[in-house]
Amino acid sequence: MSIIENFVPFSVIICLAGGVICSAVKGETARRLSVTIISLVVIMNAFVLGYTLKLGHEFVYVMGKFPAPWGNELRAGCLEGLIAMFFSIIMLLSVIGGIRGQNDDIAKDRLNLYFVMINLMLSSLMALVYTNDLFTAYVFVEINTMAACALIMIRNNGHTLVAATKYMIMSTLGSGLLLIGISMLYSITGQLLMPDIKKAVEALSAGENYAIPLTVVIGLLGVSLAIKSALFPFHSWLPEAYGFSTASSAAILSSLVSKGYIFLLIKIFYRVIGLNVMVGHKITNILFVFGIIAMIVGSVTAIRQTDVRHLIAYSSIAQIGYIYMGMGLGSTAGMVAAIFHIMSHSATKSMLFIAQRGLVEVSNGSKDFSDLKGSGYRNRLAGIAFTVGAFSMVGIPLLAGFTSKVYFAEAAITAVNTKMWIAMITLAISTILNAIYFIRASISVYTPRNMNYRDVNYRPSNASNIALVCFIVLNFFLGVLSYPIAHTIEIGLEFFK
């Protein structure tokens, strides 16, 4: 057994331990400790990815003395390794990119608690990615929910409290439905381990027994995770949560929290229920329809915003719609496109939130477009990063957003006739809508400045500069060198079957 296999549980456990230790130290120490831990997790997951690619199959890590159906186990393939590494990179960049924001927005005596939440969030994400057991997934979904709530409300103003309450209500509804779904599934299959459930479900769907509970379970699992990841009718908590929390929190919430749930849903699609059964129960069509509506509604609402944070937040709703649209196509190509979009959207959205913070800093703290005019000249790197992010969201070639749109289009062409037409037309409309609001945002960032202001010397923090450069590089990397990543995703999905 290679030493690298130990990295899988270790990346979960080290984050838990880091969270516990952060609760007892001062804020600045907690930040250094967390950055160290997250970097370690990045490196460990990179090793896991390389190891699984070389190994050519998945490996199982038994958590304790007793093997899987009795004890717990973690399972790592190359898709899990890729997503885990990617999530931890985004987490690292979001944390170091928003250091000045954290200092400004969070009370000093609570700063260490912020890093408690960051650590526990990362540990729950790692566990959600690597778990092979539905109940373990549920336990870490709980940690994820509470940590996300704390990330929103730690910036203590009225708006975040309202946002956190809204998030709590929606998220608790999602958790409750998920738990009901898992317990019903347990009572008709008698298993909690993913491959074992899949076997039982295949037997059930072939026979006549428990057809109605199985349908309800599939619906519950799909709906609960759709609620938690803010698919269209359940998105009401999202704009406020992203709009008023501190920049790092907004970046983490938009690019990791909702994506973790979507990845869990993909795992359930493949490993628990089986793609054929999912498609057979038409849940993919429902997700497809809501994804399509989200793509249009999110973009149309975003056009009306005058606040840059809200614009990015509403664009997130549209992008979540893209991902569900890809999953709703019900084919492997659609799933590859969806997973690729998870990555490209995470990289772009977190960059936009961090860059937006840099622009707001030089504009008297205002998030309104009229005050942001010319901010691209005052904080050059943030301006460039914002423009790159906006172009990526619109889908300009060479950038991550363009590549994922190409994958979506390719997947749509191979789909059923009606779905193909709907998906293609919506993609086109949505791209135009994206262009309308994102190009307007970039133009207003670069229109000559408002002369009502007086200059004061300002220097952006080095940490956020480094993070923004890394984000830009990551975006171009995803856009230009997309083939190996898409290939890894395909291999990983093969493992899933």
Add this chain to the structure above:
Amino acid sequence: MSKKRSDYKTTFYSRIENYVNGKDEFLFHKEVKDDTVHELESLEAELTEAADLLEKREEQQRIQDNSEPHDFLKRFHRLYGIIATLVCATLMVLLLITVSWLPRFGEAANPANNVVTKRYIEKGEEETGAVNIVTGLILNYRGFDTMGETHVLFVAASCVMILLLIAEGEEKKSSYAFDRYLEPKNDIIIQKTANFLVPAVFIFGIYVILNGHLSPGGGFSGGSIIGAGLIMYVSAFGFKKTERFFNERIYKIAKVSALCFYICCLSYYFYMGAHGYDNHIPLGTPGNIISSGLILFINIFVGTEVACTMYAFYALFRKGGL
């Protein structure tokens, strides 16, 4: 040669040079509103405020004259309530109907009664050393899940702390001074009762924790009993007396060390188990108080964490600090 041009400053190359050298006039400049502009703007704001006030009055007059928009809002709220109730009722009925299709509870032929539960029941005592199968199941077989569950409590306590913690300073002083404002001070009946009950509650809590592997109970239930004892002591004698043996420092040390030891123990157990090594943890004779290997220690760690969390909830809600 080119530098001698008179309009050099406006050329493209000069601008690139300035940009590279960082001489650009806009670069790294923060914008702050000017004072004079400020004054003007405040005047403007006053004006608009007055206009708003006028408009509002007119609006109110209009509403009084013609109550149509008001009615619409009312109707919307009523409709919203009706639709929400309908959705909830539909969901409830749907789930209840599904429950009627599930296998009957407690029948031998149910899918849940398979090899997994069989091994827990038949071999649980032998493999984990715990007479209480449930404890053996959650702390040994599925130790990873329970570790997550313990951290759920930890996250919850940290969340409450974020919401309710009062920073050092005047506010803290005043909140401490008014701590017992609404409650009877030195109530003799509560104090005498607490004198009797608190030791008994503590001992019972410790009993439940230490016997977690032998009888119903364990870290979670025992810890909450001890936490309840602490809360009873605080409400009888106040924070000053409690802080002599349980203050923020001790709270932090107890909680962090319990969770760290917990994580270390389980990491060792996971590592040895995954590699197939013998973990050298003696299981003892089932039924003895010192038996079942790690389970006893994990129960103690979980109990400490739960007791601390319970007390922290109470103290945070009452005075915003520990």
